[in-house]
Amino acid sequence: MITRNFVEEDLELQRYAATPKENKPRFEWGEVTGDLDDDSTNLLQVNVGGQTKAFDIAEIAETVGNALTDLALSRNEENIFSDANRQLVAGIAKSVAKELVKSVEGKASDHTTSAEEMMAIIERALIRQNAHDVAKSLVIRRKSKPENGAGTNGGLSITGGASSDQRGKVKTRVIRRSGEVVAWNHNK
Numbered sequence: 001m002i003t004r005n006f007v008e009e010d011l012e013l014q015r016y017a018a019t020p021k022e023n024k025p026r027f028e029w030g031e032v033t034g035d036l037d038d039d040s041t042n043l044l045q046v047n048v049g050g051q052t053k054a055f056d057i058a059e060i061a062e063t064v065g066n067a068l069t070d071l072a073l074s075r076n077e078e079n080i081f082s083d084a085n086r087q088l089v090a091g092i093a094k095s096v097a098k099e100l101v102k103s104v105e106g107k108a109s110d111h112t113t114s115a116e117e118m119m120a121i122i123e124r125a126l127i128r129q130n131a132h133d134v135a136k137s138l139v140i141r142r143k144s145k146p147e148n149g150a151g152t153n154g155g156l157s158i159t160g161g162a163s164s165d166q167r168g169k170v171k172t173r174v175i176r177r178s179g180e181v182v183a184w185n186h187n188k
Helices: 004-018 029-033 057-074 083-104 115-128 132-144
Strands: 045-048 051-054 112-114 173-175 181-183
Touching: 004 057, 004 132, 029 057, 029 083, 045 115, 057 083, 057 115, 057 132, 083 112, 083 115, 112 115, 115 132
Parallel strands: 045 112
Antiparallel strands: 045 051, 173 181
């Protein structure tokens, strides 16, 4: 059964996720990865909005840290940049870097991953660390950002989800029992 507290917490989390970063406290989450950057990540590249740039583990920490900040603010926590939270962010960033290195080891030349793949890896790392609420915060942050390119977080594009047409309706597809994939009729 969903209690009122869960609903209220989710609404607060959605409100903080949609709040511009200028109106929230700013923490230097990227600094927690100071000694984690090693030579194995130097070859990695990330494709963000059609542009390829070098992988930066600090951007991963910023992405996770900002999601953690939104979650803490929604719960009215005061000690957001605590040692435990910094260790969690550093551990997630290290886990993501290891998974990325492992995924490109077999590739001879292309060491590029998309921002969407990067976000999926971050979410998996959060789930493995039993930080389900932070993963939920990350997903809510991604869904609350506009799709016009302004939805970036520490350099990673965090937009995602279903595409939409010019009228703002979501393009949804349905799989019929027969296995046929058809467009959803919004007028039904």
